Amino acid sequence: MGMIGGGPGAFIGAVHRIAANMDGQIELVCGVFSSDAAKSKQAGEELFLAPERVYGSYKEMIEKEKQLPEDVRMQIVSIVTPNHVHFEPSKMALENGFHVILDKPMTFTLDEAKALQQVVEKTGKVFCLTHTYTGYPMVKQAKQMVKSGVLGKIRKIYVEYPQGWLSTFLEGSDSKQASWRTDPKRSGIAGCMGDIGTHAFNMAEYVSGLKTTKICADLNIVVEGRQLDDDGAVLLKFDNGATGVLFASQIAAGEENNVKVRVYGEKGGVEWQQQDANTLMVKWLDKPAEIYRTGTGYVSSYASHNSRTPAGHPEGYLEAFANLYRNFALTVRAKENGETPKPEWLDFPGIEDGLRGMAFIENVVKSGKSEQKWTTFDI
Amino acid sequence: MGMIGGGPGAFIGAVHRIAANMDGQIELVCGVFSSDAAKSKQAGEELFLAPERVYGSYKEMIEKEKQLPEDVRMQIVSIVTPNHVHFEPSKMALENGFHVILDKPMTFTLDEAKALQQVVEKTGKVFCLTHTYTGYPMVKQAKQMVKSGVLGKIRKIYVEYPQGWLSTFLEGSDSKQASWRTDPKRSGIAGCMGDIGTHAFNMAEYVSGLKTTKICADLNIVVEGRQLDDDGAVLLKFDNGATGVLFASQIAAGEENNVKVRVYGEKGGVEWQQQDANTLMVKWLDKPAEIYRTGTGYVSSYASHNSRTPAGHPEGYLEAFANLYRNFALTVRAKENGETPKPEWLDFPGIEDGLRGMAFIENVVKSGKSEQKWTTFDI
Amino acid sequence: MGMIGGGPGAFIGAVHRIAANMDGQIELVCGVFSSDAAKSKQAGEELFLAPERVYGSYKEMIEKEKQLPEDVRMQIVSIVTPNHVHFEPSKMALENGFHVILDKPMTFTLDEAKALQQVVEKTGKVFCLTHTYTGYPMVKQAKQMVKSGVLGKIRKIYVEYPQGWLSTFLEGSDSKQASWRTDPKRSGIAGCMGDIGTHAFNMAEYVSGLKTTKICADLNIVVEGRQLDDDGAVLLKFDNGATGVLFASQIAAGEENNVKVRVYGEKGGVEWQQQDANTLMVKWLDKPAEIYRTGTGYVSSYASHNSRTPAGHPEGYLEAFANLYRNFALTVRAKENGETPKPEWLDFPGIEDGLRGMAFIENVVKSGKSEQKWTTFDI
C-alpha cells in the first residue's frame, strides 16, 4: 500500500495506517505524506519506509511505483488528504492501475464525484470510501435484519451526529483539524454537513437500504466568524414512502462523536449508537426488546465476519475502520486472483455511496438556502 | 376536590387520582366520572364517595357544590375528559369560584384557549395544566441550570417523544384510548402532535426558557385509514436565535414513552430522558460530564422541593404528576389564606403554557400543509 | 389505618403514609407518631386527623380504638418505629384483633421474632413486613421466571446493596437517621447488615425461591468510633446446592441505594437493579438478552397486577412500597369478607420472611466473629 497524505498532525492518516496494519494483511510500502517534502520524508522515516519510496508528490509516487516490478510495487493507494485533494490523485491512481481507498467525503464537488464514478467504471479497479460506521459489526447486523424483513416495511428513520468540538472559534487557534474543516477552499461548500452529516446520511441509507428522494434542510452557522455551517437538521423522504430526520452538529457542547441511528418498521425497530458500539438494540411491538451483541454465536455472517474477539471484549472504531480495509483488501486479492469475492467482503462503501454523499452535500446546501419546504434529491 | 371524567377504562383519570392522593393533602369529595350516569355512580362507589356527591353532569356538580357550606364543598376541580370537553367545564368551574387543574392539551381549539385565558385572568382563580414531565425533579434541575447561565447562551434544542403503540390500526379494535385520541371530533385537528407533540414542545420551552418563533413541520399519517397525524417532525427557531428539532411519533414500533430533551449552550448541555428520570446528564465542553440525581443534597431548591425519597430510591411518573397537584394545592392554599406562594410552588404549568400548546397545534398543522419552509409561530 | 411512629424527622413514616394513600384504598384515621405527646399531636394535626384519635401511646391507641364501633375503628396498624419498638406493639395489636404491617427488620432479636411468629399464627391476623424491593413489578417478574423453570436449575446468586451515606461519623452530628441506625440499643446487634443486608438477603431468597443453609461472613466497622458494622460481605450456600455472594456497605462513598440482584440458572440469568427499576434484564446462554419492562403486555400477572401506568412511564420506590400496602389491604379485605385472596395479592413479605431476616442478622453476626469458614444458618 502507498499512502497520500497523513503526515504530522493529521488525525485520519494515523487511523488509516492502524486500520491497514491491524490484520497483518496490508503492508505500507511507500507514500507521500505531506506537500512539504521534508515533512513527508520525516514521516516516512518514522514509518520505517525505504527512503527512496517516500515521494515528493503523489504524481511522482504513482509514476515511479508503476515502473517497479509487479511483486514490489504498491498494489493499492490510500488517500487521506483534505477534500480538495481527493479527486485528482484518485483518478490518476485508478487510471494507472491501482486500487484506491479514499477518505470521505469523496470529492470536492458533485461534478468531480460523477467524473470519478466514470473513472472507476472504466478502469474496473476496486474502490472503497471510508464511511467508517458501516464497518461496525452491529451496524451490519442492523442492515441484515432490516433486509431480512423481520421488522416489516420501514416507516421511520432517525439519524443524528452531535459533536461539540467546534463550539468555539477553534479555527482562530492553531488547530490543523479545525482549520481545514471550516475552510471552504479545502472542505467545499459544506462544513458540518460535509464532515459528519454525510456519515449520518450514509448510515440512514446503508442500514435501511432506502434511497432519499426529498429533503428539507436548516443549516446554521452558530459560531461567529465561521465560514461554513457548523450545525444543521434535515427532514427526509425516502423512496418507499418512509420519512426521516437527520441532524448533525459541531456545536453541541459536551458531545463527543455521538452518532446514532434508529430505523423503525411495522413490527419493530433497530437502534445503534457508537458510544455503545457492540450492542444493537432491537425493539419489538409486542415482546421484550433484544440486545444483539458483537462476537456472539447468533448474529448474521456479515456481523461475524467483521469481528475479531469473543463477545464482551469490546471492538471499537479502529476495528470498524480495519473492517473496511480488510474487506477492500480481500476483494482486491480475490479480483487479482480471478476469484469471486464473498458477499460479506463486498459489503464496503464504494463509488455509489460517494456519489450519493456528494449529492447530499449539494442538495442539503441548496435546500438550506431555499424558501421552499421540500426540494428533490437530485444527482 | 371534585373530578370531571376519569371513569372506567380511562387511563389518565386514575393517574390524576393517584397524584392527588399521594401526599394526603387533597381529598376527593365529589365527581362526575362518565356521561353515563350509571357508570359515574359505580365509579363513585368504588372511590368511597358519598352517593349524593356523585353527579350526573358537570353542570350539576358545579351548581350543587357551590351551594354547600364552604368547609364542605369542593375547592378545586380536576378535569380529565377528552379534549373536546375541556373548555366548557373549565370555564364554568372557574366562573363559579373553583380552582381548576386540567389535563392537556388545554382546549379543542386555539380560540377556546384564548377565551379560557381571559376567564382565568378575570376570575383570578388558580389554574394548572398537567404537563407531567415538568414535574420531574431533574427536569426542574435542568431548567434551573439553564436559567442560572452556567451553560452560557442556549444554541440548540433537541426534543423527541417516540411511542409505538399506534403502529397498527388500533382504533379499529375496542381500545378506548386509541379511539378518542385518533378521532378529530374528540381530539381536535392534530393526533400525535396534539397528544405528545405538545408535551415535547412544552418541555423545549420549559427547560430552555425560550419561545418558539418559527417552525417547519412535516406531519404524516402512516397507518392506513387513520384520520389524524401519527408521526411528525418539526424544525424550530427560538427568540434568542437558537434552533431546534422536535420529533414525535406513535408508530416508532417498540418504543414506550421515550420522551427526551437536550439543550445545549455555549459551554455545555443538559440531557434528560424519562426512561432514566432521576438522572440529569450535564455535559461540559472541557471537563467530565456530571450526573445530577434526584434526592441528593447538591440539587437546586426546585428539584429538592419536588422529591420525596432519598437519592437512589427512584421517583417516577406518578410522583412527577403528584408534584403538579401538590404545587397547585400549595398555591391554592396560600392564596386562600392570603399568603404569598413560594416560587418553587408556583413552578407548575398554567394558562400561558396551555395557550402556547394550542398555538403549537394550530401552527404545526398549518406548517405541515404549507409548501413554504418556515412559518411564523402565531398566537 | 392507625400508625405507630413516623413523626417529625422520620423518613420511613412519611414513605409508609404515601404508600398507604396512593391508591385511595386505605385511610389514616388515627395514630401515635412520637413518644413525645406534643410532637405526636402536632403530627396528627398536620395529617388532618381528629384530635381525639391522636394518642399518647400505642397502648392507649390500641385499647381505645378497640372500643370504637367496628365501622369506625382502625382496621390495620402500621408500625414504623425503630427496631426496638417493633415487637411489643405488633404483639399487642395482633392480639387485640388488628392486622399489622410492620417495617423491617421485624424485631430486635431472633427470640422476639419467634415469639411474634406464634402470635401471628395464633391470632390468624394478616401480617406484612415491608421488604420494599419485593414490591417492584420487575422483581416479581424475575421471581416468576425463576419459578417457571425457564432458566433451568439455579446455580449462582449475586446480591449487593452499596450505600455511601455513613462514610463519615454522621451519628456525631444531629442526623436522626444515622443516630438510631448505628445505635445497638435501638437497632440491635447489627448495623449495615440489619438495615440493608436483610433487604439483600430477602431479595436473594425471594427471587430465587431458595433457602440459605450456610454462610461465611466478614463484617467490618470502617468508620472510627462507630458501634455497629457499616460494611460486610457474606458467602452463601443454598438448599439446592447453589452458592452466592451478598455484600452490603454504608461506606461505599458516592453510592445511593444501589441494590442489585442477579440469579443465574443453567440456561440464563436475570438481573435487576433499583436504579433502573422498570427493567429486568434476562440473559440467555445462546440467544440475545431480553429486556422485560414494567407495564408491558407480555409480563406475568404478578408483574401486571403491581403496576399502575403504561410502559415507559417509570414507577418507582413509592409505587413498590404502595404495592405492599395494596396487596396487604386486598388480602385483609378478602379475609374480612370471607373471600379467597388471589395468589397475586398474597405475594407480599410476611412473618416467615421476618423470621428468616432476623435469623440472618444473628447468623451473620455469629459468623462474622467465627474463625471457622462456614457456619450453619440456624433458626
Added chain:
Amino acid sequence: MGMIGGGPGAFIGAVHRIAANMDGQIELVCGVFSSDAAKSKQAGEELFLAPERVYGSYKEMIEKEKQLPEDVRMQIVSIVTPNHVHFEPSKMALENGFHVILDKPMTFTLDEAKALQQVVEKTGKVFCLTHTYTGYPMVKQAKQMVKSGVLGKIRKIYVEYPQGWLSTFLEGSDSKQASWRTDPKRSGIAGCMGDIGTHAFNMAEYVSGLKTTKICADLNIVVEGRQLDDDGAVLLKFDNGATGVLFASQIAAGEENNVKVRVYGEKGGVEWQQQDANTLMVKWLDKPAEIYRTGTGYVSSYASHNSRTPAGHPEGYLEAFANLYRNFALTVRAKENGETPKPEWLDFPGIEDGLRGMAFIENVVKSGKSEQKWTTFDI
C-alpha cells in the same frame, strides 16, 4: 518479534498478533506456532513469514535466531502457549538475550514463577505479562486518581468477572479453548480462578495500589464432570486495612466477559466495566458523579498516552492489548538505546504481577480447601 504458540484454533495468539501489529512498530519475523510442524509451517505461510524462519520448536527458534545478525534476528519473543508451556520458553528466551512478552497466568506453578523472577532479575531483560485490562486508558485513569489521593484512603474494593461460556460441559465437545482451560495438566491447579480470577485479582491490586494480605475463598465445580473450579468467590483483606470481594464465574449463563472493578475511598469511588470500557465513573460523597472518558483533554498523561482516537470513537480490547505491546516495545527500545523509559511506558504488568498472580492461584486453592476462614496470602 518471534512468536511461540498461536497456531490454528488459538484465540489468544491472533489477539497478540493484532496487538503487536496495530501501531506499525513491531514486526513479526519468525515463529513456532504449533507443536505440529506442518501446522506451524502453514500458520507461518499465512502470516507471510520467510519459510526458513518458521521453526519446529521454540528451542530451535531461540538457538537459530540468536545466531542471526543483530539487525535481522528477532528482538522480542511473544509466548502465547497454554500455561504449562510458559516457563521453559520464557526462561530460555531471556537467558539467550531476548525480551519476553508472555500470556497470563505467568507459569504453571508458583515455584516456576519464583524461578522466572530470578531469571528476569539476573538477565535484566524486559518482561511483560499480558494482563490486558490494565491496558485500558480508563483503568489507568482510575489508578492515577486513586494514587493522587483525591478519593482519600481506600476502604473497599469490589471486583468481579462473570462469564457464562462454560455453563455446559463444553470440554466434552471439540472446543480447543474449553479443552485446555479445564484440564489440570495444561492449566494448573485452578480453572476459573487461574483463567479469569487472576485478571480480577490483578485489577484489584493494580487500580488500588494495595497488596492482598489475607483471603477467604469458596471455589466450586458447578458443571458435572469438570475437573477444575468453574466458579468462585473470595473475601479479601488488604495491607492498608481495606477489605474486598472478588468473584469470578464461568457458569454465569448469559454473561460475556463482564469484568468490573469498583474502588471506594473516604471521599468517593471509581467504577470501571469492560462493557463500557471508555467510561470511568467517578462517584463522590457530596457532589455529582463524573464521567471520565477516553480521548478527552482532561485525563491524566497515563490515560492519554494509551489512547489513539478522539473522544467518542470507542477503543476496545485490542487497543488495550496493543497498549501493553506498545509500552513494552517503547521500553525495550529505550533500554536498547540506553535511554530512560518514560513512567507512562513502564506502566505495564511485569514479573511482580505474574508472581502475585501465581501466588493468588496457590493461595486461593489452599483457602478453598481450608475450613478456616482467613488464610494468609503467602508468596
